[in-house]
Amino acid sequence: GAVVSQHPSRVICKSGTSVKIECRSLDFQATTMFWYRQFPKKSLMLMATSNEGSKATYEQGVEKDKFLINHASLTLSTLTVTSAHPEDSSFYICSARAPVGTIYFGEGSWLTVV
């Protein structure tokens, strides 16, 4: 079946640095991808909707300059956490919409900022 892959699955970075997380749709083209953040013991929060070839649409309260989203191709969207701080440590999950409309989620990426 359709697969959405995220890389890296785990990353540790130093405070103040930037880190990029990739989300790839492996066997379908995804014009729309979504980025979520999951806080401990909390639900998933939609951060932004990423449309191929256009700017991402951010949810209220999400800093677009801190969480840079690029959807450069129909199979790849990236989330870059800029000037990361320990409070950015979280589990980030992407999802991608297949042409038939089904949403597939990636495996998630654990970010730890030290």
Next chain:
Amino acid sequence: AQSVTQLGSHVSVSEGALVLLRCNYSSSVPPYLFWYVQYPNQGLQLLLKYTSAATLVKGINGFEAEFKKSETSFHLTKPSAHMSDAAEYFCAVSDRTGNQFYFGTGTSLTVIP
């Protein structure tokens, strides 16, 4: 506006017992409803979804859920719990475009041997 409420952040059942995870939704339009499972340190896996066909939806691993419009509910059930069912379960709602998913806060299922 859409939202889901999952009653009970933690549910414990004995192995072999009935699993019942509750989800109530709020939606101003006919919704699509989903149940996802998240195993430790893993992403989300779709268990089942309701998209306006049969109100009783069967999913993977023996789970099923029934859409009850009058009760605005979409509770998840499994007749007999297995140890491998221990995980976090999320109910989610979206509109017909699927542009946005709104997740519940999750229910952690513990299966007692």
